Amino acid sequence: MTTTAQPQTATEPSFEELAKRVDDAARRVAELEGPAKETAEELKRAVEAIHRAGLITIVRRMRQDERARELLFELVDEPVVRMLLSLHGIIRPDPMTEATRVLESVRPSLQSHGGDVELVRIEDGVAYVRLHGACNGCSMVSVTLRNGVEEALIGNVAGIHKVEVLPNEPSPTLIPLSALRIGPDPRQEGWVQAAPLEEVPAGKITPLHLVSANGREIDVIVVHLDGRLTAFVNACAHQGLPLDGALLDTNAGTLTCPWHGFCFNALSGECLSAPEAQLEQLPLRVDDGHVWIRVGS
Ligand code: FES
Numbered sequence: 001m002t003t004t005a006q007p008q009t010a011t012e013p014s015f016e017e018l019a020k021r022v023d024d025a026a027r028r029v030a031e032l033e034g035p036a037k038e039t040a041e042e043l044k045r046a047v048e049a050i051h052r053a054g055l056i057t058i059v060r061r062m063r064q065d066e067r068a069r070e071l072l073f074e075l076v077d078e079p080v081v082r083m084l085l086s087l088h089g090i091i092r093p094d095p096m097t098e099a100t101r102v103l104e105s106v107r108p109s110l111q112s113h114g115g116d117v118e119l120v121r122i123e124d125g126v127a128y129v130r131l132h133g134a135c136n137g138c139s140m141v142s143v144t145l146r147n148g149v150e151e152a153l154i155g156n157v158a159g160i161h162k163v164e165v166l167p168n169e170p171s172p173t174l175i176p177l178s179a180l181r182i183g184p185d186p187r188q189e190g191w192v193q194a195a196p197l198e199e200v201p202a203g204k205i206t207p208l209h210l211v212s213a214n215g216r217e218i219d220v221i222v223v224h225l226d227g228r229l230t231a232f233v234n235a236c237a238h239q240g241l242p243l244d245g246a247l248l249d250t251n252a253g254t255l256t257c258p259w260h261g262f263c264f265n266a267l268s269g270e271c272l273s274a275p276e277a278q279l280e281q282l283p284l285r286v287d288d289g290h291v292w293i294r295v296g297s
Contacts, residue, residue: 015080052088059090073238073274077261095122095159096270102156106148115145121268126162127153187213194231194291200224205255207234207244212295220282220293223266225250230267231284231293237269237277238262255279 013021029040062068075081076091085091099119110116116132131146150163187193192210200206206222219234221243234242236257245258248266255266262273269279283294 055088055090074260077273095157096265096268098157099127099153102152106152110145113145117149120166125159126164127160128164128166130166190296191292191294194293197286197289197291200229200291203250205244205246205248210293210295216295218295222291225253225266228267229284229291231282232269233280236262237271237279
């Protein structure tokens with residue numbers, strides 16, 4: 001099923017026109033004074049409350065029905081629907097977006113002290129970050145800056161209860177696989193030598209068909225973005241259709257599924273279109289010029 005934008009009729013105002021109308025009315029209400037202002041604001045609150053209750057009922061009922069749930073996922077992609085549900089607090093902003101926004105707000109203060117922070121991923125309520133410049137080390141300043149980052153993330157992003165600082169030097173392309181080997185042969189641990197590094201070009205999605213030592217076959221995609229490599233099972237979180245034709249936006253760091261347009265964080269696999277969806281990420285390491293992916297033992 002594909003999502004098609006409904007054509008505007010001559011009498012149907014556009015999303016921008018509707019948003020402007022709301023902005024203009026809100027501005028005029030803000031200029032009112034005394035009882036008139038109180039009445040207008042109470043009217044606004046009452047209308048919003050009834051809309052919110054209706055929307056919650058619609059969303060709740062649609063989530064209970066398999067086919068309606070699929071339609072709901074598609075509707076959430078429509079800007080006007082997404083805005084409406086966000087405004088009423090019915091859909092959460094995804095944690096990566098929220099955490100990035102929070103870090104942007106503390107970044108000027110970090111940078112004014114010669115430090116900086118990079119959000120790497122969020123997993124199971126833990127935000128993994130890398131700290132740079134004055135944020136690193138054990139001086140008073142660095143401890144204060146680190147505490148500031150931790151407080152900002154835990155205090156302002158729902159679902160983050162812990163912040164872990166990752167070491168700066170190693171990146172997925174530098175960690176020797178030998179350091180991770182448990183058994184004598186990584187293949188026995190489910191690792192597959194997937195491709196030479198030069199066959200996984202930067203800024204691209206590389207589809208690979210892998211066969212593990214015990215014969216398990218799996219299709220994966222490797223995303224090479226900003227010097228980092230990430231492997232996902234080649235199946236969209238929406239309907240499981242292949243992602244090798246997805247659009248990789250290297251500026252935004254997003255992956256857009258070609259089938260119905262679900263948008264994902266290209267490094268974490270977090271779905272930016274539907275809060276409950278997530279691409280299945282696989283462990284990836286680079287060793288001796290080869291990409292290794294763990295597909296299970
Ligand atoms: S968005 Fe539907 S399969 Fe990907």
